[in-house]
Amino acid sequence: MQGEIMPVITLYRQLHERLPSRETTPRSALIxxxxxxxxxxxxxxxxxxxxxxxxxxxxxxxxxxxxxxxxxxxxxxxxxxxxxxxxxxxxxxxxxxxxxxxxxxxxxxxxxxxxxxxxxxxxxxxxxxxxxxxxxxxxxxxxxxxxxxxxxxxxxxxxxxxxxxxxxxxxxxxxxxxxxxxxxxxxxxxxxxxxxxxxxxxxxxxxxxxTRRLVDDIDFPIDAVYTWVDNRDPAWRSRRDQALAGAAEIGEPNEMATTEARFTSRDELRFSLRSLLMHAPWINRIWIVTDGQTPPWLDTSHPMVRVVDHKEIFSDPSVLPVFNSHAIESQLHHIDGLAEHFLYLNDDFFLGRPLVPRTFFEANGITRFFPSLAHVPFGAPELEESPVHAAGMNNRRMLEDLSGRTLTQKLKHVPYALRRSLMFELEERFCDAFEATTRSRFRTSSDISVVSSLAHYYGYLNGKAVPGTIEYTYVDLSLRKTPAKLRRMLARRKHDAFCLNDTAPTTPDQDALFGKFLEAYFPTPAPFELR
Incomplete structure (x- = not known):
């Protein structure tokens, strides 16, 4: 049955069953x-x-x-x-x-x-x-x-x-x-x-x-950008609830756009950052975009990381507060000081093993994107229950109008390689769609999804992006089979990247299992974690 899970102590034992331990770690290992x-x-x-x-x-x-x-x-x-x-x-x-x-x-x-x-x-x-x-x-x-x-x-x-x-x-x-x-x-x-x-x-x-600079050397800086929210913050919840009450008066948004799972924080950001520093230590700077929030464990004085408030990046701050990731993502290129080349990550994205810059970029600046086998359904966006699908449909219509080509595939939930200049070009070309999306406080059927779809296919059609390959898996935390899958992932460490997400509210036992897995997979603190 979905959502059911065995007692956490049993799962903890299962999870660690095939872990390196004091007995299985080589005796000569240096701690x-x-x-x-x-x-x-x-x-x-x-x-x-x-x-x-x-x-x-x-x-x-x-x-x-x-x-x-x-x-x-x-x-x-x-x-x-x-x-x-x-x-x-x-x-x-x-x-x-x-x-x-x-x-x-x-x-x-x-x-x-x-x-x-x-x-x-x-x-x-x-x-x-x-x-x-x-x-x-x-x-x-x-x-x-x-x-x-x-x-x-x-x-x-x-x-x-x-x-x-x-x-x-x-x-x-x-x-x-x-x-x-x-x-x-x-x-x-x-x-x-x-x-x-x-x-x-x-x-x-x-x-x-x-020592020569080779034609395929990637020597430009690559930043990383995260969006993050902590739904346990009373001030944030008050803003969200007030916005929800206002949205309800005009008949929106739908339930999938406001489910609590969309805003739940289980300390994923801490471990996603650990995965980034462990497996992509070539990252230049890290930008964390939030709505007036700061993780309590983050050393904001560290030169490698900076927290950016929504007010700093929205072209029209009067639309704030927004609780729509599509809107926030459409404004990321406005971060002052952001490198031309950057990766965008959700806090439930993790790197599973070392990756080099050419996984995401060519030396000439071309970006790589990673198509999924999942499809964007055909139909009318306004009739679509899923705001994610609706945004994909809107992206498709825009690209069809522009090029006569049809977008059918979603992208994998892995870091998105982006160019700041291309984002500005998109915003100028599709200014009405960008503006409408930024004004949607919650996800709606009229949104576009810029960083997770539109920018990559637009870049491909303009010779600025190419498809790539990456070893990836998606984990739904609410499924009964998840403990066994996490155990295998921890033992084998064979995935380049993975996403840990939930399609339904999770139980305390599931959350505890999730925390144990992340601690075991990424035990090394980042240099900007407060001890």
Whole structure:
């Protein structure tokens, strides 16, 4: 039966049944308060480079292929010494042989890793290897997050041919460098795809060939924007109830636009932000758009995050207060200081594993969007019960009038990649539709949905957006099967992104389960959380 759920203690046990624990986390795992993929990659690369440098083993860092961890190149003739130095370091390093050349073609980075062994026991077995994965195990204090050699670094052994050192595997820059070439310093953003230039705090020895700005490098800042509401705030509830009373006098809005589930806060924002910082640490600044509210756990003095009131972004503040997400979303591009390229997220969107900027943007600024298999129904918007469907129908009519093309697919509930300039262009072109939507205090059948549909299809028709792919799932918290699904998600961590939503009011037990899941999946606090 929908909405029913077993006692939370039973669910808690089920949820943790397949979690990393003190027993299943590797004994050699290093506990880190800031455990995250970028922390693991940074620390492993630092360990390898510092050990090689201290032993005076020659090396330089190489720009890796997309999806691969950082790469350290060592001349082939120093292979045995390099492996011996790392093995004798006392660090709990593990290693595995990697294929190279034709044997590496078609393999994912995960498939390419052979059997992992402690390096102090395996060093001699790798003396003929051309490439080796080196890693450490890290864990959060809760043991619910374990990071292994997938976030390590690769050692490559470059053979000398005449006056050149030749790479054993492909990289994004070149096949060979001069054996006696110049050594320079390169920022970590060159070698770690999770780091942006704005967040680079380290430099590593490299060769000039790997410091060039490539045609597909994404080096523009990417911001993130959230909309957030806390329905537990008495002042907000008073404004909402007064607006509802006024709307009822003129026969609107419908029940789907005002259901309590639309405004419920379960602290999702805190964990969505953790997911963003953990899996997209290249984000530049974060903007949280609210109706005069501030999360009590948020350090508003932190330079990375800023709370923006609705009054700051609405072209006509006289329409406020509004409780219509379509209206609020249509004004996001008015945020003063917002970067040209940004991601828009609801607070029930979560990133499930590391994603690089090219998931959402091309280096030339083109955005990616992610079509869903769900369709926007055909029919008349004014007869449609769902305001979401009605907005999609209105978007379709506008694009049909403009281009003769018909929109049929919704988009997945994942971060929406947007360009500020395109939003201004849309507002100028469809000014009447924008204005009507901003004046709707609650969702109505005349709304348009700008950031979750219209901007992306309009961008596609104008050569400014392209479809992309993303591993995604949607979870309805009110369903009976949800506990088992959350347990699988936590154990496998295979989704790039997921949405945790509800189509009906949830019970206290369901809410408790939800909180336990988020704490386990995202145990590392963001730097702007008050402790």
């Amino acid at each position: 880190r308060e800031d455990a995250s993929p970028v922390q693991a990659q940074r620390e492993t690369l630092d360990v390898v480079c510092s050990l090689l440098s201290a032993a005076k083993v020659r090396f330089f860092c190489v720009r890796p292929m997309p999806g691969h961890p950082p790469v350290v190149a060592v001349p082939l003739r120093e292979r045995k010494r390099a492996l011996r130095v790392l093995a004798a370091s006392g660090k709990p390093l593990v290693a595995a042989r990697l294929p190279y050349g034709k044997r590496a073609r078609g393999l994912t980075p995960e498939e390419a890793v052979g059997r992992l062994r402690p390096l102090k026991r395996a060093a001699t077995l790798l003396n003929d290897a051309w490439a080796v994965r080196v890693g450490l195990y890290f864990a959060s204090p809760s043991r619910t997050l374990t990071l292994g050699p997938e976030y390590g670094c690769d050692l490559e052994f470059w053979a000398k041919e005449k006056s050149m050192l030749v790479a054993p595997r492909a990289n994004v820059s070149c096949d060979a460098v001069p054996a006696k070439g110049e050594k320079v310093e390169g920022g970590e953003e060159l070698f770690n795809p999770l780091i942006s230039a704005g967040h680079s705090v380290r430099a590593y020895p490299t060769r000039p060939e790997f």
